[in-house]
Amino acid sequence: MAKIYVASSWRNTYYPAVVSRLREAGHEVYDFRNPPHGGAGFHWTDIDQNAPNWTFNEYEQGLDHPLAQRQFNADKKALEWADTCVLVLPCGRSAHTEAGWMSGAGKKVIVYIPEMQEPELMYKLFDDVVGDLDALIAAL
Numbered sequence: 001m002a003k004i005y006v007a008s009s010w011r012n013t014y015y016p017a018v019v020s021r022l023r024e025a026g027h028e029v030y031d032f033r034n035p036p037h038g039g040a041g042f043h044w045t046d047i048d049q050n051a052p053n054w055t056f057n058e059y060e061q062g063l064d065h066p067l068a069q070r071q072f073n074a075d076k077k078a079l080e081w082a083d084t085c086v087l088v089l090p091c092g093r094s095a096h097t098e099a100g101w102m103s104g105a106g107k108k109v110i111v112y113i114p115e116m117q118e119p120e121l122m123y124k125l126f127d128d129v130v131g132d133l134d135a136l137i138a139a140l
Contacts, residue, residue: 001025003082004083007085007098008091009095012091022140044062085108087126090117110130110139110140111126
């Protein structure tokens with residue numbers, strides 16, 4: 001069984017079903033929405049309700065905030081622990097950064113596209129691209 005880091009977005013409605021299905025299949029799964037340190041994961045608005053409107057200097061300072069550092073440490077530790085990344089679309093910059101880090105570390109990366117997105121050529125860098133949960137489980 002695989003140790004899986006699921007990379008996605010907070011707004012991704014498919015994410016909970018992916019985590020659940022992977023666990024039902026017997027895999028160990030890191031869930032950034034329910035990190036090991038407790039709570040419901042990290043949101044920039046946990047630091048400041050105005051975070052979406054920050055200046056660059058405020059963002060730079062926010063990166064060093066204890067809450068941001070705690071979640072970064074948990075996510076980084078999970079990236080190191082995992083042997084596989086499942087990138088669940090649609091998602092944003094952080095998830096793609098995580099998938100790229102995993103690939104660069106020589107770990108397996110599978111892109112799961114539950115609803116068709118604009119085609120992306122560079123997903124060929126990863127190990128597999130699948131369109132449904134059965135194919136995802138088979139690719140593992």
